[in-house]
Amino acid sequence: MSVNAQAQAPTLEMVAARAGVSRATVSRVVNGSPKVKPELISAVNEAIAELNYVPNRAARMLASRRTESIALVIPESTSRVFTDPFFASIIQGVAMHLATTDYTLGIVVASEANPDKTRRYLTGGNIDGALVVSHHSGDHSYARLGRSVPVVFGGRPLHAEDNDSVFVDVDNISGSMTATRHLIERGRRNIATIAGPADMPAGFDRELGWRRAMDEAGFDTSLIEWGDFSPASGAMAMRRLLARNTPIDAVFAANDQMALGAYAVIAENGLSIPRDIAVVGYDDDALGSAASPALTTMHQSANELGAVMASTLVKSIEGQDVEHQTILQTRLIVRGSS
Secondary structure, rough: HHHHHOOOOHHHHHHHHHHHOOOHHHHHHHOOOOOOOOHHHHHHHHHHHHHOOOOOOOHHHHHHOOOOOHHHHHEOHHHHHHOHHHHHHHHHHHHHHHOOOOOOEEEEEEEOOOHHHHHHHOOOOOEEEEEEEEHHHHHHHOHHHOOOEEEEEEOOOOOHHHHHOOOEEEEEEHHHHHHHHHHHHOOOEEEEEEEEOOOHHHHHHHHHHHHHHHHHOOOOOOEEEEEEEEEEEEEEHHHHHHOOOOOOOOOOOHHHHHHHHHHHHHHHHOOOOOOOEEEEEEEHHHHHHHHOOOOOOOOHHHHHHHHHHHHHHHHHHHHOOOEEEEEEEEEEOOOOOO
């Protein structure tokens, strides 16, 4: 046998000859066609194993018109993406699910200063589908991509006209009601909230849940300031609340990052957590559990959120029916801050 023959990679024709079938049959088996008899599939797979045949990915892509690639689009600044634990957990959940499939994951940190650049990439035949996740998940401006590629959002649409979007979210209203009721059950009466931006679904829904629980108890709902989900904005909001010189004995923050920002300001003012002011957050990120005192919070699994988004998208790409909305539940984690 010549050196060239030894170096030759196994071909589709060689697999067909070894299995005693046609080249077309081997191609159907490699591409997962259901129109092949089980005994022929077995013969082809045995020949593939014996010859160490590796299917030509480029040829398969041309035949199936798929790239076997999925983009996770995060319309946030790079500083936010790499400092907020929420995004790391989402990415991990997506990656863990896709590891069980043939799809590879690409991450696109999309600057909204140039959204057309991102849209050109997503619609240019580079991917089979897109996942879009952001604190600004109410902006379903990527929804029109659904005409070109399947899209699944992390977070419900804020506007009725986007209700056809496919999305996965957590029950933020119920979760924030649970957090606020917990403080009420602890005997707190002057419960403030540091809310997220009202133009973001998580901000809007968590504020609404706080209001509903406070209204149920007949308590004042004027103790509210807003942040942008960052620790710095939580600190500024807490300073504004304390500057009112109105009694406050508890704070519900719309995420753990803002709750931890409030921690520092409470300490600066010579107040103690939870003796003077109890604090409850939302997300259950690692920083909250490591704080002193450890932060009471609403647990939402960003890992699960990412995995369910990825599962939904793969089903959509492969032509399966999917639910337009999937709502995940939260649970209260009681720690030292309340």
